[in-house]
Amino acid sequence: MPKNDPRTLVSTEWLETQLNDPDIRILDASWFLPTSGRDPKAEFATGHIPGARFFDIDEIADLRSSLPHMVPPVEKFMSRVREMGVGDGHQVVVYDTSGIFSAPRVWWLFKLMGHKDVAVLDGGLPKWKSENRPITTEPAVIRDRHMFVTFQKEMVKDVTQVSHASKLQDYAIIDARSAERFRGEVEEPREGMRSGHIPNARNVPFSSLLNADQTMKSPEETKAIFEAAGVDLNKPAITSCGSGITAAILILAMERFGKTDHALYDGSWTEWGAFPTVPIATGEA
Template identity: 65%
Template sequence: MSDDPKTLVSTDWLAAHLKDPDLRILDASWYIPGTGRDARAEYEAAHIPGARFFDIDEISDARSDMAHMAPPPEKFMSRMRAMGVGDGHQVVVYDGHGMLSAPRVWWTFRLMGHRDVAVLDGGFPKWQAEDRVVEDLPPVIKDRHLTARFQNNLVRDVTQVSRASKLGSPQIVDARTAARFRGDAPEPREGLRAGHIPGSRNVPYDTLLNEDKTMKSPDETRAIFAAAGVDLSQPIITSCGSGITAAVLALALERMGHDSWSLYDGSWAEWGMSPMVPVATGDA
């Protein structure tokens, strides 16, 4: 792969830059409740040297009754300053799954106006498989001011998505499994209807990944979107279960050079719960 510090970097790239003074590494591991994995405990046991733990559930909008909605800029700035992440830093985000939740944090930085942020391709599993150095020490942190410039164009709410569903534009692309998209499989969260947003297309996030959880090439991902009926010349809204894997699609789109995308933050956790919006079942 070709390394791009604004989207995706390899383990080789990170190893070569590990001691750069303006590099900040974030462990953004997050697991669906009930999987038996504790992201913070795993971080404390072993992480890439210097990595800080980014708690997706805590660095969120506490005013919302939905999980891990994007934080207000003021909260984001405060949390990043306390973590020693600030203006002028190159940020690299990874997760313990390989490629699951790290793109969500990449998107959050982009939402706050920061472009010098990349996801580690293959994440912590690839780093460990290559027998690279890890540590269990907490990082030494020095406060660093971070400026947030909220980018409204990168996020969409239920009203905007409902309008897109009715008008057919922007296109809505769902990152959930095909079975959940069709409504054949139950949702992991209680109280949600099964199915998908009317008019949306389905690109399961893991179809964009290789076996080692690295992202497929831009040409391969472009073909996958096209095969799902997505017109890559038009704007796209990405969606998923709760706004996590929708960011995998957003990262793939950005890497392909598609710069007219946004993410539905509430995703199916919001849409599937609301009796005010329609649900479709079956294939797109």
């Protein structure tokens, strides 16, 4: 049983006891790779946790960018969450249909916007369903509430900042992709990407932090995994992945073992791998 922390990770058991709390807001943040052929919004309509609202990662984003689901402008984030009835004083719980995959991205996005009371559902919808907890197709009743945003700019990095960090080695750069992708042994899922990793990065595949049932391993276990990968936890961290989704899983794990000086490289490999002037490393770190 995970220790319930309303600022990082909560259990299915805990959430079921909170379903009637008027200050709980549940968000389905399911997202799939474009090649999956799956429609998370359509799946949400066929059944979700009672009271949940769908958070569209690809739409609540900076659509002016050529990169996918980049951090949205503050005003857009505020208006979208208000439309979902999420605001100040709410405890937000985010889940996804994979277990722990895309929900941490939305957890991180709320943290980036200065909202502290937000947690990921450990094991997500698969665990919830496996325990025969309630599912509904009914839409949530929306009551408008304002959210005050304080943007935490130190929590997000761009390609220039990551390039400097790679050269100076003053940050621990951690890549959440699979070992094969990190080493540059396989083609990237997005066309036109070079293969490999950011020089001086270390590899902690996000899947290594999860149990077989897609719950997160204990803080002690995940810390040991970071250390075994050669991550210098005395340095501030920058996490990266394919497109800024699973990099947030690494941040969630670090928060749980007490490391709070971290940032996410929003463009991640989708940007770095297509950027002609930045160097690429291959093989082991």
